[in-house]
Amino acid sequence: MGASIEKPTENWRWVVLSASAPAVWGTTYIVTTQFLPPGYPIWSSVLRALPAGIIGLLICKQLPRGEWIWRSLIMAILNIGLWFPLLFVAAYRLPGGMASVLSACQPLFVIAFAWVLLYQSPSIWRVAWAIAGVVGVAVMVLASDSIFDPLGITAGILGTVSMALGIVMTKKWQRPTDGFTWAAWLLAWGGLLQLPMAILFEGTPPPQDLRSILGYAWLSIAGGLLTYWAWFTGLGKISAVSASFLPLLSPLVATLLGYLLLDELLTLPQWFGFLLCLTAIVLSQIAPPWGAAQTSLRGATRR
Structure with a gap:
């Protein structure tokens, strides 16, 4: 089968809807460190996914079949x-900016997976902005006093690869139902799968107070059910590669929240990285300035 050339999206409504998800996901880092009890990454994951999945299933009243x-x-x-x-492992062990910097590599992973699984030959335009996004977020982190934790970095990279493959497989298989129901299925499944691991490795659920309850409620409803509805609905309308750039919003939001709420100062190089990352997100969604033709990495040209 010949490789097609992926196209920059023209429907900004779906781009904005999809982008709302990683923007909210960017709050995960500050919520985790400021609201949740420390030392419970798996339970935090369960309490984010399972309640959202159960609520979603009660609303949609539909289960997967066949x-x-x-x-x-x-x-x-x-x-x-x-x-x-x-x-959550990355969020617990790394500063917010560094925890999210690893997601900046996601467009490159998605481009590779889409090339292999969807037969989409990436445009040089998209690859260039994917690299620019990585550079932008890397500058934001390397210009700070972040501590490099090997386990946290490994978790961040593996998580990014997992989500990148998830994006591409969502496009390959499509979904048999609406975005809300699909989100409910995946959140319920995900929470159930992690529950035995949480009990085995972390014992009983973490102690709760009003602050942690509010944190988990935000991550479960806003950062889980609603954002995954927006993400999967938008992903059905835009290309996998277009969607892969949007998680770059997470480090931007995490950095801004740290700057505004935690008095984390940003240096001039960090502001440069911030603007470069934001530019990569926007320009990756539009056609290149030299017109409708796009050159792929295989040298093909589309008119």
């Missing part, structure tokens, strides 16, 4: 079951 039982299970592992706990 081949979509195992397909939704696989998608739940990629998008929730692996991504959530790895995200």
Whole structure:
């Protein structure tokens, strides 16, 4: 099968809807460090996914059938079951900016997976802005006094790969139902899959107070059910590569929240990285300035 050339999206409504998800996900880092009890990454993942999934199932009143039982299970592992706990491990062990910097590599992973699984040959325009996004976020982190924790960095990278593959497989298999129901299935599956691991490795659930309850409620409803509804709905309308740039918003939001709420100062190089990352997100969604033609990495040209 010949490789097609992926196209920059022209429907900004779906881009904005999809972008709202990683923007909210960017609050995970400050909520984790400021609201949640420390030392419970797997339980935090369970309490984010499972309540949201149960609420979603009660609303949609629909369960997967036939081949979509195992397909939704696989998608739940990629998008929730692996991504959530790895995200919380990174969030607990790394500063907010560094924890999210690793997600900046996601466009490159998605481009590679889409090339192999969707036969989409990436445009040089998109690859260039993917690299620019990585450079921008890297500058934001390397210019700070962040501490490099090997386990946290490994968790962040593996989580990014898992979500990147989840994005591409969502496009490959499509979804058999609306975005809200699909989100409910995956969150419920993901929470159930992680529950035995939470009990085995972390014992009883973490102690709760009003502050932690508010934190988990935010991550579960706003950062779980609503954002995954927005993410999967938008992902059905835009390309996988277009969607892969949007998680770059997470480090931007995390950095801004640290600057505004935690008095984390930003140096001039960090502001440069911030603007470079934001530019990569926007320009990756539009056609290149030299016109409609796009050159792929294979040298093909589309007119």
